[in-house]
Amino acid sequence: MTRRHLTFACEGATLVGTLDIDGASHGTGLLIVSGGNELRAGAWSGQAQLATRLAHAGFPVFRYDRRGVGDSEGENLSFRGALPDIAAALAAFRSAAPHLSRIVAFGNCDAAAALMLFGAELQVDGLVLANPWTIDGEEAPDAMPASAIRSRYLGKLASPREIWRLLSGGVNLGKLARGLRTAAGHSPAHAGLAQDMKAGLDAFAGPVAILLASRDRTAQMFEEAWGGEDPRIARIDSASHSFSDEAAREWLHARLVEALTR
Template sequence: MTRRHLTFPCEGATLVGTLDREAASHSTGLLIVSGGNELRAGAWSGQAQQAARLAAEGYPVFRYDRRGVGDSEGENLSFRHSGPDIAAALTAFRAAAPHVSRIVAFGNCDAAAALMLNTPALTVDALVLANPWTIDGEEAPDAMPASAIRSRYLTKLANPREVWRLLTGGVNLAKLAKGLRSAASSAPAPVGMVEEMKSGLARFSGTATILLASRDRTAQMFSEVWDATDPRIQRIDSASHSFSDEAAREWLHARLIEVLRP
């Protein structure tokens, strides 16, 4: 397996990407879009490890730093404005691996949201969307759905240390009361951006797979505003947002292989 670092343009800025591939590889490749402000290596180098493993199995993988992040130039305009970065990365991927005729795009968290928002303008064949982010930058950052809050408090109450903190005065009762009121609420999470995500995905002509770590708060927030019967959803009983534990890593790898396999 070879790992090649390269640069490519995006609206006047120079971006840096990494291509992992075998000398003889499949005609299907994976584009990894990073979430948040994380580097193309990913949290705990998870994306770099994922890329190396997939490349060793014959699937070229391209990942990159968007503008203003990591090694790339330019201003970081957040995931909301990263459509040009994704499009530029796709162009660079095809130029660096011209034998690739089918591309699957993978994103976790707001990278998944970015793919859904920009899907109509992107020339990819399939999407793998993990724990999609659903809160817009203009929406309340603390707008956690009641189901996620209930899950949080149930987890705390199952922890003897947290119960002891409550009994010994180590818990802010005013904050606790506010949390319990929110947990009892049935008010929906903000849906402005969610409707855009639904609209973008509805116009996508390829296949889409939605992966959720069922005990991850971001996944719970997504589930609160998405059709629970959507057949594209697959779940794993994990709290790891980045699929960091061994079982979650293996599950994610298997799901990616399912989509990449011709």
Template sequence: MNRRHLHFICEGRTLAATLDSASAAGSTGLLIVSGGNEIRAGAWGGQARMAARLAAEGVPVMRYDRRGVGESEGDNKGFRGSAPDIAAALQAFRAAAPHLRRVVAFGNCDAASALSLFAADLPGIDALVLANPWTIEDEDDAAGHAPEALRRRYWHKLRDPVALLRLLTGKVNMGKLLRGLKASTRKGGPSGLAAEIQAGLARFGGPVAILLAEGDRVAQVFAAHWPSGDVRVQRHDSASHSFSDEDAQDWLFDRLIEATAVRH
């Protein structure tokens, strides 16, 4: 395995990337798209370690900092403005590894959402692995929590004498409470962003794997908005949003190996 750093241009800005080349050059590569303000090394270096591990198994891996993050120039336009970054990274990956026949794109959190929204319009992505896609449109709104979790939360509060006393003495924000109760009684169904993700994936022609850490709140909200019978969804009992614990890392590695296996 050989690791080297490289740079590429996205709309006039210089972006930083890292390429882990496989010693036995595989024909399928993995592009890791980072989410939020996360740098390309990933949480606690998890993406860097995963890249090295995959490269040792013959899978070239490129990861990069999108504009305004880490070592990359420009302004961070958020996941909805990241399509040019992904497109430029794809082009750079294929230029740096011209032997590649397929590229699988992997993203966690809002990077998974970005790939869902834009992959159908980005030539060069052959398959997607989406981990804990972000579907929360207003994190400060109680409606951003899964209804099942809200119901459990309010049931516990109603059994708590201290919480009841705060309610009776006017120390509870009634507007927020009513919004939360309304959200806790709604039936599962696609939110605006979840519906957009569904539409984006419907336009994408390649294989898709959706990976959920069952104990992660972002994954729980996604599951509450997503069709329960979708066979593309795979679950692990981890509570780590980034699959950072050892067992979850091994599970994620196996899923990425499956996704990058050569298909004839």
């Protein structure tokens, strides 16, 4: 397996990418789209490790820093402005590995949101979308979704200690009331972005997998905005947004191999 670092252009800026490839590689490759301000190596170098493992299995992997992040020049325009970056990376991947006949794109968090918004405009053959981001504008990123609050309060009601705290005055009643109001409803207006993501994904003709770490807040917010009945959703019982625990790492790897061999 070899690892090559290369540069490519995106609207006047020079971007940096990394290609992991084995000599006897398959005709299907994986494009990893990084989210937020994350470097192409990923949190805890998870994307680099994933790329190495998949390349050893014969699947070339290309990952890159989008504009304004890591080694790449330019201004970071967030996931809403990431279409030119993804398209440029895809072209660089095809140029560096011209034998590829099929490319699957994978993104976590707002990279997944970007692929949902723009996948139909990209020449990719499949999408793997992990813990998609559904917060737009000025929404608080650490807001707890109503479903998670309901689960939290149900757990408290099952605890004799918490019931005693309530009866003895050890609970802030104002905070409790606010929490119960939120738990009784739905999370706030993710609707605009979620609707845009649905419209974008509806226009995509290839296979789609949506992967959720069920105890991750971003995944919980996605389910509140999206609905949990989508047959393309698969879940693992993990709180790791980046699939960092061993079981989640193995599960993610298996789901990606499924998408690459479909």
